[in-house]
Amino acid sequence: MAEGGGGRGETSDKAREEFFSEAQELVDGLGRDLLGLDEGVKAGRVDPELINDVFRGVHTLKGLSGLFGATRMAVLSHELEDVLDDLRLGRIDVTPAVLDLLFQAVTLYAQLLAAQSGEAPEPEREVEDLLLAIGQLSQRRSGGGAGVVAHYELDPGLLGVLTEYEEHRLRANIQQGLALYRIRARFSLTTIDSSLDEIKRQARPLGEIVTYLPTGSGADADTIDLEILMASRASLQTLQQAIVGPDLVIEDVARRVDPSVRPARASAAARVASAETAVVPAEAGATSAAPPPDNGSVRSFVEPPAGPKKDSLAATPGPPAAAGSLRGPGLTRELSLRSASQTVRVDIRKLDRLMTIVGELAIVKTAIARLTDRVRRRAADPRELSIELARLNRTFERHLAQMQSGILEVRMVPLGQAFDKLARIVRQISREHDKEVHLVVTGADTELDKLIVEELSDPLMHMIRNAIDHGIEPRDERLRVGKPPVGTIALNAFQKGNHVVIEVEDDGRGMDHGALVAAAVRRGMVSTDEAKELTQGEMLALVFMPGFTTKEVATDLSGRGVGLDVAKTNIGKLGGVVDITSDVGIGTKMTITLPITLAIIHVLLVEIGAHLFAVPLASVEEAIVLHEDQVRTVEARELLTVRGTSLPICRLARLFGLPPADRDRHGPFVVIARVGARRLGFVVDELVGQQDIVIKPLGKSLKGVRGFAGATELGDQRIALVIDVAALIEEVLMPGEVRFLAAADDSGRTSVALDARRRIGRA
Amino acid sequence: MAALMRARSEKRAARRAGETGRRVEYLAFGLAGETYAVQIAHVAEILRFPPITTVPRAPETVLGVISVRGKLVTVVDLRRRFALPPAVVDRKSRILLCDVGTGEQIGLLVDDVQQVWRLASEEIEPAHVLGGEQASHVAGIGRPTASEGALLILLDLRPILESP
Numbered sequence: 068m069a070e071g072g073g074g075r076g077e078t079s080d081k082a083r084e085e086f087f088s089e090a091q092e093l094v095d096g097l098g099r100d101l102l103g104l105d106e107g108v109k110a111g112r113v114d115p116e117l118i119n120d121v122f123r124g125v126h127t128l129k130g131l132s133g134l135f136g137a138t139r140m141a142v143l144s145h146e147l148e149d150v151l152d153d154l155r156l157g158r159i160d161v162t163p164a165v166l167d168l169l170f171q172a173v174t175l176y177a178q179l180l181a182a183q184s185g186e187a188p189e190p191e192r193e194v195e196d197l198l199l200a201i202g203q204l205s206q207r208r209s210g211g212g213a214g215v216v217a218h219y220e221l222d223p224g225l226l227g228v229l230t231e232y233e234e235h236r237l238r239a240n241i242q243q244g245l246a247l248y249r250i251r252a253r254f255s256l257t258t259i260d261s262s263l264d265e266i267k268r269q270a271r272p273l274g275e276i277v278t279y280l281p282t283g284s285g286a287d288a289d290t291i292d293l294e295i296l297m298a299s300r301a302s303l304q305t306l307q308q309a310i311v312g313p314d315l316v317i318e319d320v321a322r323r324v325d326p327s328v329r330p331a332r333a334s335a336a337a338r339v340a341s342a343e344t345a346v347v348p349a350e351a352g353a354t355s356a357a358p359p360p361d362n363g364s365v366r367s368f369v370e371p372p373a374g375p376k377k378d379s380l381a382a383t384p385g386p387p388a389a390a391g392s393l394r395g396p397g398l399t400r401e402l403s404l405r406s407a408s409q410t411v412r413v414d415i416r417k418l419d420r421l422m423t424i425v426g427e428l429a430i431v432k433t434a435i436a437r438l439t440d441r442v443r444r445r446a447a448d449p450r451e452l453s454i455e456l457a458r459l460n461r462t463f464e465r466h467l468a469q470m471q472s473g474i475l476e477v478r479m480v481p482l483g484q485a486f487d488k489l490a491r492i493v494r495q496i497s498r499e500h501d502k503e504v505h506l507v508v509t510g511a512d513t514e515l516d517k518l519i520v521e522e523l524s525d526p527l528m529h530m531i532r533n534a535i536d537h538g539i540e541p542r543d544e545r546l547r548v549g550k551p552p553v554g555t556i557a558l559n560a561f562q563k564g565n566h567v568v569i570e571v572e573d574d575g576r577g578m579d580h581g582a583l584v585a586a587a588v589r590r591g592m593v594s595t596d597e598a599k600e601l602t603q604g605e606m607l608a609l610v611f612m613p614g615f616t617t618k619e620v621a622t623d624l625s626g627r628g629v630g631l632d633v634a635k636t637n638i639g640k641l642g643g644v645v646d647i648t649s650d651v652g653i654g655t656k657m658t659i660t661l662p663i664t665l666a667i668i669h670v671l672l673v674e675i676g677a678h679l680f681a682v683p684l685a686s687v688e689e690a691i692v693l694h695e696d697q698v699r700t701v702e703a704r705e706l707l708t709v710r711g712t713s714l715p716i717c718r719l720a721r722l723f724g725l726p727p728a729d730r731d732r733h734g735p736f737v738v739i740a741r742v743g744a745r746r747l748g749f750v751v752d753e754l755v756g757q758q759d760i761v762i763k764p765l766g767k768s769l770k771g772v773r774g775f776a777g778a779t780e781l782g783d784q785r786i787a788l789v790i791d792v793a794a795l796i797e798e799v800l801m802p803g804e805v806r807f808l809a810a811a812d813d814s815g816r817t818s819v820a821l822d823a824r825r826r827i828g829r830a
Numbered sequence: 831m832a833a834l835m836r837a838r839s840e841k842r843a844a845r846r847a848g849e850t851g852r853r854v855e856y857l858a859f860g861l862a863g864e865t866y867a868v869q870i871a872h873v874a875e876i877l878r879f880p881p882i883t884t885v886p887r888a889p890e891t892v893l894g895v896i897s898v899r900g901k902l903v904t905v906v907d908l909r910r911r912f913a914l915p916p917a918v919v920d921r922k923s924r925i926l927l928c929d930v931g932t933g934e935q936i937g938l939l940v941d942d943v944q945q946v947w948r949l950a951s952e953e954i955e956p957a958h959v960l961g962g963e964q965a966s967h968v969a970g971i972g973r974p975t976a977s978e979g980a981l982l983i984l985l986d987l988r989p990i991l992e993s994p
Contacts, residue, residue, distance in 0.1 A: 678884065723886030765885070765895065766904045767934045768994045772887050780897050786883040 086135045087184060088410035090128060094176040095484065097124045098491045101169050104161060105494060112243065113161050115236055115275065121169070122151040128176070139194055140179045146201045147172055157235035159204065167498065168204065170491060171197055233278045240275060240298030246319060248274075248306060250295040253314035259291060262312060266295070269310045274299025296320075411517050413477050421473045427466045434459055471759070478518070479663075482560045482569070483511030485524040492528050493556065496535045503553040504539055510560035515567050519641050519661060523569070526634035530571045530657050531556060533610075533631055538575030538655050548652065550574065566685065567663055568743075572656040578649040580606040587615060604801060607647045611635040642776065644743050644793045660743035660793075662686075670760050670779075672787060673738060674753035676725035679787040681760060681779060682749065686792040688739040690754055707737065707748055714739060716748035717799045719790075723774075727752070742793045745800055749790075762789050773798065853948045856972060858982055859926070859940040862914040866940075867947060867972055867982040868928065874935060875927040876943055879919050891994050893939055898927065905937035906994040917941060928987055936991050947974050947982065954984065 100120045107113040129144035131137075147169070153159045175193055182189040229237065241247065250270075254262050263279070270276055279295040299306060306317050438455060441447040447455075486508050497504040515523075539545075539554035546552055557572040580603060587593045587609045593601070601609075609615055613632040635645050643661035662668075662685050670681035671690070691709065698716065699706045707714045716737060720727060737748040760779040765772065776791040856867035875898070882894040882905060893905040905925060909917060922942040929935045955971040966989045972982030 678886075725886060763900075763902050765902060766936070767932070768904045768906075768936060768991070769885060769888055769892065769895075771889075772885060774887060775885070778883070778895060778902055780900070784881050784897070786881075786895060786897055786902070788883065788885060 083135065084410060086131060087180060088412070090131055090176075090180055091410075092412070093124050093128050093131070094173060094180065095487060097121055097128075097176070098170075098173045099487050100124065101166060101173060102487070102490050102494065104169075105163075105166050108161055108163060108166065113239075115155070115239070118151065118155050118161070122148065122155055125151055135183075137179065137183055139189060139191070140176065140183075143172065143175065143179070143194055143198065146198055150201055150204060155235070156231050157239055163498070165204065168197065168200055170495060173491065174495075229278060236275065237277050237296070237298070240277065245274060245298040245300050248297045248299060248303065248317055248319050250297055250310065251292065251316045251318075252295065252312060253290050253292050256289050256291060263293070266310060266312060266315075270295075270297055270299075270306075273301045273306060273309055411478060411480060417473065417477055421470065421477070424466050424470045424473060428463070428470070431459060431463045431466065475516075478516050479514040480517045480520050481511060482513045482515055482520060482523075482567070483508075485520050485527060486511045486558060486560075488524055489527055489531055489558065493531060493535070496532055497539075500535055502535060502539050502541060504535055505553050505555045506558060507555060508558045513560040513562055513567055515661065515663060522637060522641055523659075523661075526637045526659075527558075527569070527571065529630035529634040531558075534571060534573040534575065534655065538573040538577075540576050544576075562663070563660075566742075567661050569659040569661070570656055571659075572654060574654040577651040577653055577655055578607060578610070579651055583607070583609045587612070590614065590616075607649060608801070610647070611645070639794070642791070642793060644745075644797065646743050646745075658743060668760060668762060668789075669757065670787075670789065671738065671757055672755035672781075673736075673749075673751040674755055675719045675723065675751050676727055678723075678725055679755065679781070679785060680719070680751075681758070681787045681789045682738055682740065683776070683789065683792060684757065686740045686742050688741050688746070690736050690738045692733075693735045693737045693750055709739065709748075714746055714748045715800065716750055717795070718750040720750070720752070722795075722799070740792045740796065742796050745796050747796045747799055749795075760787075760789070853950045856947045856949055856982065856984065857926070858944040858947055859924070860942045860944060861908055861912070861940055862917070865944065865980070865982050866908075866985055868926070868985045868987055870946060872928050872930050872987050873926050874929045877925040877927060877937070879923045879925060879939070889994060896925070896937060898935075898937075901935075903927065903935055903937050904994065905939055906990065907939045908990075909939075909941075911990060911994065928991060930987050930991050932988070932991055934991070936994060938990070947972065949974060949982075 100117050103117045104113060104121070107117065125144050125147045129141055129148060132140035132144060150159070150165075150168070154161055154165070159165065175190055175197060178187065178190045178193070181187045237247075250266070252262075252266065267276060275298050277296045277298055279293045281291055281293055297306075301309075303317065303319055310317060438447070438452070438459070442452065490506055490508070493504055493506045534556050535554075539556070540548070540550070542552045545554065555574045557570065559568075559570040559572070561568055583606050584593070584598045584601060588595055588598050592609070592612055592615065610631050611634075615632070638645055638659055638661070641661055643659055646658040646660070647655070648658075649655040662683070669684045671684050671687055673680050673682060693707075693716075697707060699708075701713075705716045705718075707716050714737075719725075734752045734754070735750050736752075736754050737750055738754075739746060739748050741747075758781070760781075762777040762779055764777045765775060774791055774795050776789045776794075778786050778788045780786055855870040857870045857873050858865050858867040860866075877896075877898070880896050882896050884894040885892060885904075888894075888904075891906050891911045893907045893910075895902050895904055897903070909915070919939070923939065924943045925937040925939055926943070927935050927937050949972050953973055953975055955973065957968045957970050967986050969984045969986040972980075972984050974980050974982070
């Protein structure tokens with residue numbers, strides 16, 4: 068809290084930064100674990116380890132926030148800890164409603180962190196509401212089905228020493244219809260740790276080890292006998308094949324004869340298993356390699372339990388949790404998924420590599436110093452000197468390049484960081500909307516600049532929101548048109564050259580071009596005449612216009628006409644483009660194409676007239692000589708045929724209104740640029756060379772000038788403007804869309820801007 | 831005699847009061863034969879004309895961008911901004927690096943830089959003495975008493991810097 072950190076020196080600032088980054092990571096981790104839990108709840112099988120993870124995470128947060136005087140956060144953590152302890156011990160059941168509360172807590176944590184860093188006011192009321200709801204929850208504690216344990220032939224002595232947690236796990240497993248097995252194993256005291264770990268590892272995919280206790284009947288002083296109680300859905304044979312070790316015997320725990328208590332969901336395998344008792348001789352088990360697990364009924368339980376790496380998520384329909392007051396945190400303030408922390412965690416090995424390069428550079432420096440000294444003493448032969456200098460320069464360049472790429476690598480983080488948060492949003496929105504949505508994520512390990520990943524979360528959130536609200540149909544409607552009742556949103560990321568492509572695809576009702584145009588006309592965004600001239604692509608692009616909505620009544624979630632336009636603008640700021648395709652009845656796909664990094668870019672310097680421009684090489688495919696006689700004109704657009712495909716070309720001198728230079732040229736050349744699926748050839752007068760540049764923004768006063776991403780100094784006082792390839796391609800190939808966006812940029816001067824853009828578009 | 835003495839000392843006191851009182855410093859510069867002036871507090875730096883890079887599609891008044899110690903600065907041609915006849919840049923041409931707290935420094939190209947005037951409020955006539963609709967960038971007319979016949983067009987930089 069502000070009063071805690073105020074007035075202290077740099078160390079305190081640094082510590083606070085650490086606090087933010089650590090807290091942020093914990094909160095992110097909580098989100099992931101909760102998603103895992105959510106999935107478990109739906110599958111009817113909750114992984115107790117996940118609850119433990121959440122518990123530990125909240126506990127650590129409590130400590131952290133206490134340390135940094137974040138009182139509200141500490142209080143919240145404390146209350147949550149109690150709830151989680153109840154969950155852990157089975158005093159309350161893990162239900163979607165409880166999960167709602169926990170998810171809200173994650174959202175609140177993010178807001179509290181943002182408040183801590185002074186970016187936003189503290190969500191005071193929301194925290195109060197949540198605390199109230201938590202309070203109500205703890206009053207609903209249940210016994211959690213005590214008594215079922217009694218139906219098993221378990222040693223009362225054993226039951227007496229179980230901890231509350233173990234007892235709860237035992238009960239929970241029996242209730243879920245798992246069979247109980249007893250593993251008796253003899254361990255050598257010297258290797259007990261590793262042997263026990265090995266057994267745990269083998270047992271983990273098959274079920275849960277509830278407890279292990281020494282039996283007290285060890286054969287001699289060097290060995291110890293343990294009795295391991297395990298719950299599993301697998302058959303005894305499967306267990307016996309999977310869990311092997313010397314002096315290890317698995318048997319099932321007999322059930323007392325009382326058919327009425329048999330859980331309804333007991334699997335066939337478990338039933339078979341309990342009917343027979345087999346003991347595998349220890350030696351045989353040790354020598355035979357464990358065969359792969361059976362298929363069939365056992366298969367699904369062999370899969371690793373829900374863990375942090377989630378690739379799917381589905382939400383059960385149902386009323387949102389508890390009272391209306393709980394809706395507060397998600398809705399009363401504009402939700403942002405951006406992290407409060409600006410920190411990047413770096414693998415120490417990456418830093419080591421950088422350090423090595425610094426060492427190499429130091430060697431170069433020494434060599435230069437030596438050379439300087441020789442020059443001063445006039446001891447060097449000029450020829451030898453120039454050779455030496457050239458060599459040093461090469462070495463220096465190489466190390467600098469390594470350093471550069473090393474530092475860029477440090478900035479890279481997996482997109483999964485943003486995707487995890489989105490999965491949470493999908494769950495929240497789909498529950499609020501009473502729609503069933505399954506999120507399928509691929510390519511979460513695709514790496515992007517940390518800055519871009521952060522800036523991407525919000526645009527992606529808007530797109531997903533839009534997909535759930537407008538795309539995915541309600542269950543009944545889906546069934547009526549023969550679609551699976553659960554909608555799917557696919558989030559795919561992959562690298563494509565120097566770009567990263569992210570697709571947000573839904574299998575919803577798609578966009579009706581006619582309805583889009585009608586809505587735009589109704590809202591006065593386009594005139595009826597203009598509407599008639601729109602191409603299919605331009606119609607879809609209408610959704611990116613500010614204030615556009617097809618909804619007559621705005622909902623809490625979308626339909627207020629903000630969102631997609633902001634998403635597109637923000638992606639544009641990152642140098643990316645959004646493409647949209649949609650088929651009525653089949654679904655909508657938005658494709659985002661982004662550069663991998665923003666920091667230093669590699670450019671091709673070109674001359675147009677007497678002016679120098681830089682084209683980012685990331686979007687350049689190749690440059691070829693332009694033969695004027697090969698240019699064809701189709702529909703007032705100039706085309707070139709390059710390797711059998713048509714390439715529209717754009718004469719930059721004409722587009723920029725620059726006079727031709729008077730001196731001789733080798734050119735003209737065509738620089739073939741590609742962003743996403745769109746290609747365009749830029750006609751330039753001369754190719755000057757390649758260079759690494761740091762891009763600088765043009766001042767605010769030139770904000771309205773489209774087509775330039777910024778400018779860069781070339782080291783000799785000259786400045787080259789950096790061409791915004793994505794913007795120019797869009798402008799040239801889709802002038803309609805540009806016209807709309809420009810018109811909407813400045814609502815006060817709509818018609819003026821519109822005309823201006825038309826002129827530019829046709830220039 | 832005493833009256834004369836008193837009158838002289840009063841005059842001196844008045845002058846001193848004028849000097850130390852509420853006077854504002856203005857930097858005068860030439861533009862198409864007229865003398866303009868801007869508050870010196872708004873001028874961060876006076877630069878000789880550096881190599882300049884034109885920005886295609888920028889507003890017509892924008893001459894281009896220059897680099898001032900690694901920072902890009904937009905340069906506005908004041909003659910074009912005031913619809914005055916164009917001039918050739920010569921060795922007297924200067925760029926005034928101006929800052930009125932809009933978050934951006936902007937360079938203004940002027941014909942030459944003349945001198946600094948310290949004007950008291952009674953030496954400044956409001957812009958409406960010119961009558962009719964005045965451009966929003968004219969803040970008033972400066973008539974320094976120290977120099978007979980001098981006339982300064984005082985500029986309000988904010989509208990110029992906000993929409994060059």
